[in-house]
Amino acid sequence: MITPSIFKANDIRGVVVGDDPEWDAAGARAVGAAFVEVFGLAGRGFVLGRDMRTTGPELAAAFSEGAMGQGADVIDIGLASTDQLWFASGTFDVPGVQLTASHNPAAYNGVKFCQAKAAPIEPESLVAIAELAQGAPPAPAVVAGSRREVDVLADYAAHLHHLVPLDGMRRLKVVYDAGNGMAGHTAPAVLGPLDIDLIGLFTELDGSFPNHPPNPLEPQNLLDAQAAVREHGADLALVFDGDADRCFIVDERGEVVSPSLITALIARQELERDPGGTIVINTITSRAVDKVVADAGGTMVVSKVGHTSVKAKMAQFDAVFGGEHSAHYYFRDFWGADTGMLAGLHMLAMVGRSDGTMSDLVAGLPSFAASGEINSAVEDVPAVLDAVAAAFAGRGEADREDGLTIVGNGWWVNVRPSNTEPLLRLNVEARDADTMAALRDEALSIIRGGADA
Template structure:
């Protein structure tokens, strides 16, 4: 069973349980076979991992069955965070497949793909996989492929440690919230050997997410880490999403640090290491990053939102670092792929080598008032964008390259469809809180007028 709607712009996600499941093991088998056909992997090799979701073992086994039936050899690394799978793709220099639904609720599962060395899959290849999985001839190859197992966790941790020297850093007290996701698997291997006092929350792998949903973009899912930082008087908190490729930062006061400001901090650090380097951000990253990169002498490239688009520009421009508002952080030294754990190490190194607090580091950056991401369900996305466009006529520049962005020297508004969910997302930023609130409320009234949002 497969449904066409589960094929998204950058990956595949759909429900596997509940009243209306969207795919099952037979669907996973078809996707596995189509993946091998489209990438021409008969007689070749790819690496596969999965997260802790309860449907993972069955779907992974079916995907492998479909892939080996087409003559591909599979290196199965078992339980893995998504960035651990990107590492495995680079480590073995082969394409990769991760069975995960990232931050989606427990009834979901999905697939993320990459080419060899963690390069992003082409949009046309994802379209071809969908078409072949539904309509193609997937008769088996004359010679089936094989499945072997490999454990890459130790090598993954060693690679990250080599990229961020912690020698000479002061001892920190660090809270990390795994949210019952894959950080419970990777964080002990990466963080425990460091000179830190480590306090873990919800570290047991549990795909039912009994403590809170694995989506740190929702403020309520950060509350446990914020409280723990205050209770333990920690220097910093780290909150990972379900597949642990994203990491949110909480300062010593228990306040959440904007991912855009983390992008600015790491970008400045990377530009000090490589002056004149290129930094990639997306259309809704804070303009604070623009200012920091300009002051550091770097070059800025703007991407569409989404890991596939950012990775492609990272490779095209040989960028040293990239960051998104959603706490995806990309590193050239990590094959241009996104990794929340490496971003966390950079933050720990910056803090450990400073004599101030996390909030002190952030206070030195340019300041803007931001709305955060506000989601609305609308029946007519194109019509809604047109209404917002018309309402702001005569104000600022209007750009439709990634949803709708309206920008002046003092503020910007972006409204764009989600790549993974049936939602319209609003982000607003302005020089003052009052101006941001006025623009936010005006735009929401347009978006939600006459809807059930």
């Protein structure tokens, strides 16, 4: 069973349990067969991983059956974070498939795809997979594929350690919140060997997410880490999403650091290693990054929101680093793919080699007031976008490249449909808090006034 709505802009997400599921094991089998056809993998191999969601083993087995039935060989790495899957794809130089619904609620599961060396899947390929998976089952291959299990966790950890200068650090006290997600699997391998005092929260793998939802973009899901930092006098905290490809940072005061500012810090560091290099951000990353990159002599490229779009820009411009507002961080020396764990290691190294604190590192960066991401359920998205555009007409420059973005003098407003959920997302930034609040409230009143349109 497959409901067409599970095919999103960048991947697959849909409900798999309960009274009204959107896809199931039969659907996963069909997607596996379609993936092999679209990628031309008969007689060739790909790597498969899955997160800790309760439906993962069943869906992974079904996907493998569909793929092997069409003649593909499965390299099964088992439980893995998404960036661990990117690592395996890069190391083995084969396409990759990760069974995960990332930060979505427990009832969901999904699929993320990549080409060999963790390159992003083309949008046309995802459309083709959707069409084939919903069509008649294909005839089986003359020669079925095989499956073998490979453990890449230790090699993944060693690779990350190789990419970050971890010597010369003072001893830090570090909290990490796995949120019952895949960081509970990868963090002990990556952070455990370091000379730090490590305090883990919710490290047990549990796809029901009994402590808090696995989405650190929502402020309430950061409260446990903030409290732990203050309780233990920690230097910082790392907070991961469900599939552990995103990492939020909490400073020594228990305050959340904007992912845009983390992007600025890492961008500046990477430009020191690669003078004049290119940095990729998305449409709603803070303009603070623009100023830091310009001051460092780098070149800025703006992408649409979403990991496939950012990775495509990383490859197109041979960018040294990229960052999104949602705490996705992309590194050229990680095949241009996103890895929250590598970003976390860089922040530990920066703080550990400095004489100051995490908040000291941030204090020297440009300051803007930001609304954060505000979500609204809206039935008629085009009508609401048109209403917002009309209300702001003549007050700034507007474009529709990624939802609706209006850029004024010292401020911007972006309203865009989610790539993964049936929501309209509002982000606003301005030089001062009063201007930001006024713009935010104006846009939000239009959006929510049209929620029943």
